[in-house]
Amino acid sequence: MSALQQPLWYLRALAVVAGSLSVMSCFSNRQNEGAKLYETHCANCHGAQGEGLKRLIPPLAGSDYLTTSRGSLACLVRKGVKGPLLVNGVEFNQVMPPADSHLTDSQITNILNFVQTSWGNKGEIFTIREVTEQLQGCGASDGR
Structure with a gap:
């Protein structure tokens, strides 16, 4: 050389x-962004281990709702929810506040993927495209 x-x-x-x-x-x-975002925005209500709170706040750990309502999970996080939800055969009827202004589409994707793969959950991973399409369907995508 x-x-x-x-x-x-x-x-x-x-x-x-x-x-x-x-x-x-x-x-x-x-x-670890999904875990950090969950801890900051979700754990206060749903619990550090996704256990929920008795009959007030539904569990995310072992939740059948994650699979039966996959197509609406991104909108549920962004828009919140009022009214009854059936999770593992138990009805929950509390208000979940919306994350309209403080979580991006990308951050919602990371939270959902953290929940889908934590506490024994074996849900399918979300793509950013899938989450953005869900959010566009409910008029809530921020494109980020």
């Missing part, structure tokens, strides 16, 4: 390493 090619090769290798580190940090920064 000539003296001129050696520094060029070295610079290319450094660029590849720097690019790889940049991509890895991008993913690691969001790795």
